[in-house]
Amino acid sequence: MPAFTIDQSVCTFCAGCSSVCPRQAVMIRDDCAEITDACTGCGHCFQFCPVSAVTRVEGDAP
Amino acid sequence: MKYDAVIVGASVAGLYLGMRLARNRWRVCIVDRRREIGLPVRCAEATGNRAELARLLPVDEAWIAREVSGISVQLNRTTVVRRDIPDAGIVLRRDTFEQYLARLGLQHGAELRLNTPAVGLTQDDNGYTGIRLEDGSRIEASLIAGADGCESLVGRWAGITGPLHPAEAFTAAQYTLKSDFCNDGLMHFFVGAGNIPRGYIWVFPKADGLISVGAGLYGCNHDLPKAGWYLDRFVSSHLPEVKRGPKSAGCVPIALCPHALCRKNVMVVGDAARQVNPLTAGGIMNALEASLLAAEKLLSSRGSLEARLRSYSKAWYRRFRLEQKVFMMLKETYLGLPDAGIESVLTAASSAFSGSVDRSRPFIFPYLRLLGLGIRFLPHLRPHLRILAG
Ligand SMILES: Cc1cc2nc3c(=O)[nH]c(=O)nc-3n(C[C@H](O)[C@H](O)[C@H](O)COP(=O)(O)OP(=O)(O)OC[C@H]3O[C@@H](n4cnc5c(N)ncnc54)[C@H](O)[C@@H]3O)c2cc1C
Numbered sequence: 001m002p003a004f005t006i007d008q009s010v011c012t013f014c015a016g017c018s019s020v021c022p023r024q025a026v027m028i029r030d031d032c033a034e035i036t037d038a039c040t041g042c043g044h045c046f047q048f049c050p051v052s053a054v055t056r057v058e059g060d061a062p
Numbered sequence: 063m064k065y066d067a068v069i070v071g072a073s074v075a076g077l078y079l080g081m082r083l084a085r086n087r088w089r090v091c092i093v094d095r096r097r098e099i100g101l102p103v104r105c106a107e108a109t110g111n112r113a114e115l116a117r118l119l120p121v122d123e124a125w126i127a128r129e130v131s132g133i134s135v136q137l138n139r140t141t142v143v144r145r146d147i148p149d150a151g152i153v154l155r156r157d158t159f160e161q162y163l164a165r166l167g168l169q170h171g172a173e174l175r176l177n178t179p180a181v182g183l184t185q186d187d188n189g190y191t192g193i194r195l196e197d198g199s200r201i202e203a204s205l206i207a208g209a210d211g212c213e214s215l216v217g218r219w220a221g222i223t224g225p226l227h228p229a230e231a232f233t234a235a236q237y238t239l240k241s242d243f244c245n246d247g248l249m250h251f252f253v254g255a256g257n258i259p260r261g262y263i264w265v266f267p268k269a270d271g272l273i274s275v276g277a278g279l280y281g282c283n284h285d286l287p288k289a290g291w292y293l294d295r296f297v298s299s300h301l302p303e304v305k306r307g308p309k310s311a312g313c314v315p316i317a318l319c320p321h322a323l324c325r326k327n328v329m330v331v332g333d334a335a336r337q338v339n340p341l342t343a344g345g346i347m348n349a350l351e352a353s354l355l356a357a358e359k360l361l362s363s364r365g366s367l368e369a370r371l372r373s374y375s376k377a378w379y380r381r382f383r384l385e386q387k388v389f390m391m392l393k394e395t396y397l398g399l400p401d402a403g404i405e406s407v408l409t410a411a412s413s414a415f416s417g418s419v420d421r422s423r424p425f426i427f428p429y430l431r432l433l434g435l436g437i438r439f440l441p442h443l444r445p446h447l448r449i450l451a452g
Binding site (some may be wrong): 012014015016018019020021022024028029030044047048049050051052 | 096097102104177180211212213214215218224225226228231233234235279282288289290291308309310311312313315331423
């Protein structure tokens with residue numbers, strides 16, 4: 001399971017998270033963004049998102 | 063059907079490249095995952111002036127929102143620069159601009175497929191043959207161009223670019239608001255720790271009484287809030303009464319261009335090729351200029367397709383690399399300065415460039431003035447001079 005998730009109500013679908021993801025684990029479409037199982041939990045997307053739409057999945061190590 | 067070129071990304075770079083190629087009878091297919099051309103707008107839309115744009119395409123009033131007549135820079139609460147610069151640039155109606163480019167491309171026979179994300183490249187023993195779409199279908203083409211923005215999966219699939227390092231990205235958030243605030247035709251920048259550390263806030267004039275207010279950060283830093291947070295703080299303090307619409311956000315690469323912009327029969331252009339000014343994070347003019355250069359090289363009759371792509375890559379490198387490094391150095395210097403240092407640099411720069419801007423004088427004058435400033439601020443620049451050597 002991916003370590004991070006994207007809040008669709010906050011996300012602006014700008015693809016910034018995907019630009020910095022080293023594993024191409026973020027799938028961006030016109031109005032949906034999803035972190036897939038390829039996620040290794042590096043946290044670049046979380047650090048990066050300009051509107052704080054990426055959150056850590058509960059229970060994952062900080 | 064096999065196309066001469068398939069272009070991933072129908073925004074400024076992809077549409078302009080597609081239009082130039084189609085105009086010369088290339089069979090071109092442009093795909094984009096967006097459902098509508100030009101929307102949503104994730105851009106402050108400021109770009110070169112009319113003369114600069116007219117070199118690239120016929121200027122149409124429909125896509126000009128506003129002429130920019132100068133610049134103002136405010137450090138915390140003090141205005142340190144305020145200059146009138148006739149013909150400083152224009153603010154586009156970017157959606158209309160992209161729709162205009164798309165129309166020109168279609169008139170010349172280009173094919174446009176929206177709501178069509180590319181999910182991979184296809185290849186055989188001889189090299190890349192085209193792109194793969196989500197439903198498993200393919201589009202075959204001799205040339206594959208990645209004009210797919212900051213994310214550039216095409217560049218990554220072909221091994222031209224890698225993922226952006228978070229330090230090499232400019233992250234930005236913005237609102238379009240109805241307000242008189244700084245709505246005087248100037249481009250207003252707000253800097254300093256009181257506004258936003260490691261970035262800048264902009265207020266640009268638009269048409270119909272609107273302004274674009276945005277905040278951008280150079281790189282992402284664990285310890286700092288996000289661009290959207292600085293934007294909200296700025297808007298709450300300067301425009302508390304104004305009703306806010308949806309916030310848009312985006313990312314611009316502020317890394318140096320890769321040495322090669324192509325591999326085999328795949329090329330990248332625009333943000334996908336990191337053709338951005340790393341200080342301003344502006345990329346529209348560069349995306350257009352690079353697309354023009356690529357089209358000129360591709361349409362020349364000399365050499366194989368791969369050789370023509372290499373010639374585009376080399377020509378861009380020669381033309382832009384030094385300029386990009388200089389702006390990178392200035393950005394690093396800016397990030398290393400405390401507010402007092404920013405103030406003295408801006409004040410000195412403002413007085414060095416005082417007087418009216420005479421565009422008819424040889425271009426060397428601004429560079430000589432810059433050199434003078436460089437010498438004066440050498441101690442600040444010195445730690446970053448290695449960028450020029452890299
Ligand atoms: C908030 C903000 C403000 C800005 N303000 C300015 C400014 O005032 N002036 C300026 O000069 N620059 C500005 N920029 C930068 C400018 O927007 C970019 O440099 C410019 O858009 C680059 O154009 P492009 O065609 O290379 O890429 P983009 O405009 O990013 O377009 C890439 C296209 O590719 C599509 N795409 C991506 N992946 C796929 C795929 N797999 N399949 C199909 N389609 C795909 C996307 O949907 C998109 O349409 C700003 C950027 C931001 C984020």
